[in-house]
Amino acid sequence: MTDSLTAEASGPSIPPDIKCAQDYERLAPRFLRTPFFEYIAGGSAEGVTTAANRRELGAWTVCPRVLAEVAHGHTRLMLGGDEHLHPILLAPVAHQKLAHPQGELESARAAAATRTCMVVSTLSNYTLEDIAGAGGTGHWFQLYAQPDRAATADLIRRAQAAGYRAIVLTVDAPVQVPSLDAQRAGFQMPAACTTPNLAGYGPVPAHDLARGESRVLHGYMRRAATWRDLEWLRAETPLPLWVKGVLHVDDARALRDAGIAGIVVSNHGGRGLDGAPASLAMLPEVRAAVGDDYPVLFDSGIRSGMDVFKALALGADAVLIGRLQVYALAVAGALGVAHVVTFLREELEICMALSGCATLADIRRATLHR
Numbered sequence: 001m002t003d004s005l006t007a008e009a010s011g012p013s014i015p016p017d018i019k020c021a022q023d024y025e026r027l028a029p030r031f032l033r034t035p036f037f038e039y040i041a042g043g044s045a046e047g048v049t050t051a052a053n054r055r056e057l058g059a060w061t062v063c064p065r066v067l068a069e070v071a072h073g074h075t076r077l078m079l080g081g082d083e084h085l086h087p088i089l090l091a092p093v094a095h096q097k098l099a100h101p102q103g104e105l106e107s108a109r110a111a112a113a114t115r116t117c118m119v120v121s122t123l124s125n126y127t128l129e130d131i132a133g134a135g136g137t138g139h140w141f142q143l144y145a146q147p148d149r150a151a152t153a154d155l156i157r158r159a160q161a162a163g164y165r166a167i168v169l170t171v172d173a174p175v176q177v178p179s180l181d182a183q184r185a186g187f188q189m190p191a192a193c194t195t196p197n198l199a200g201y202g203p204v205p206a207h208d209l210a211r212g213e214s215r216v217l218h219g220y221m222r223r224a225a226t227w228r229d230l231e232w233l234r235a236e237t238p239l240p241l242w243v244k245g246v247l248h249v250d251d252a253r254a255l256r257d258a259g260i261a262g263i264v265v266s267n268h269g270g271r272g273l274d275g276a277p278a279s280l281a282m283l284p285e286v287r288a289a290v291g292d293d294y295p296v297l298f299d300s301g302i303r304s305g306m307d308v309f310k311a312l313a314l315g316a317d318a319v320l321i322g323r324l325q326v327y328a329l330a331v332a333g334a335l336g337v338a339h340v341v342t343f344l345r346e347e348l349e350i351c352m353a354l355s356g357c358a359t360l361a362d363i364r365r366a367t368l369h370r
């Protein structure tokens with residue numbers, strides 16, 4: 001893999017016009033080839049849900065509180081039995097070589113530098129073992145259940161052996177419609193973007209569709225995980241099993257009742273069902289349904305520390321960043337990813353200071369208005 005995948009060679013330095021976390025989104029088109037940018041930025045189909053995610057975050061305001069004592073404050077929290085320094089995780093993002101020749105290895109180095117939990121995608125361009133070796137501790141592994149249970153079990157075993165602290169099963173995109181903008185820009189996955197985690201498992205067993213059978217329902221969905229697989233998955237590992245991609249309160253409750261360690265309220269950044277509600281719109285009712293103490297993470301649309309604050313105030317314990325992470329990776333490699341996390345954390349702390357919140361628990365009690 002050479003630098004030629006990137007539109008402008010990403011240097012080791014941070015461009016001087018990056019002044020806030022969101023600036024990485026503004027600058028990313030300069031550092032990514034147009035079809036790659038469209039692929040990363042786009043949601044599925046028309047991108048209706050991707051746009052809704054940002055609109056919903058913008059619809060809330062935070063009321064300032066004055067004269068509060070917050071000098072003893074901090075952003076620490078416990079998740080899955082481990083202490084995290086701040087509530088910002090790197091979301092699983094596949095194919096990071098689209099953004100940087102060393103892809104996920106650079107993100108792992110940034111995670112190490114900022115003591116951030118990285119959730120490593122099944123579809124990473126480096127193996128989960130190489131990524132774990134590149135930096136950081138306490139990372140989580142995002143699992144796409146494989147058509148062959150033996151392969152799924154082996155992925156879980158390998159993640160555990162490599163020191164990952166949790167398995168995150170993603171369930172919201174068993175079939176994906178690529179962004180129409182990316183298709184129109186001629187996006188094709190480059191040959192260099194392989195998925196080495198899956199290399200040893202052989203080809204997916206072919207299922208020839210009978211005449212009249214559906215490519216979607218009898219094809220893709222035949223291989224998709226269902227509720228019946230959950231119990232088996234839980235029994236496969238002593239690690240906490242999270243489920244990512246939940247919006248409906250009934251699903252949230254059922255997952256909690258099934259003994260799932262926690263859920264990620266997410267619509268995959270709008271890359272699943274186009275027309276789904278904004279993730280943030282569903283967060284308060286999901287939190288109310290599962291109770292105050294059940295672990296709930298949030299993603300889809302986070303671009304600033306204020307966005308992190310709003311998600312926490314509306315019920316999340318912590319958030320994940322997807323596109324911001326890859327934009328920063330494209331602009332300045334590991335340095336950029338570390339920088340964007342540092343920005344988000346400080347922007348969050350400014351919101352805390354000006355709204356009278358010393359801790360994340362105080363944020364949950366903060367007043368938001370629409």
Ligand code: FNR
Nearest residue numbers: 091092093094121170268269299300301321322323
């Ligand atoms: C993703 N996302 C994703 N999710 C997942 O569980 N496994 C994966 O491999 C990927 N891959 C992926 C690639 C790209 C290019 C994007 C943009 C996203 C979804 C991701 O984890 C997260 O849910 C969203 O990105 C969150 O929305 P924001 O932060 O991008 O707005």
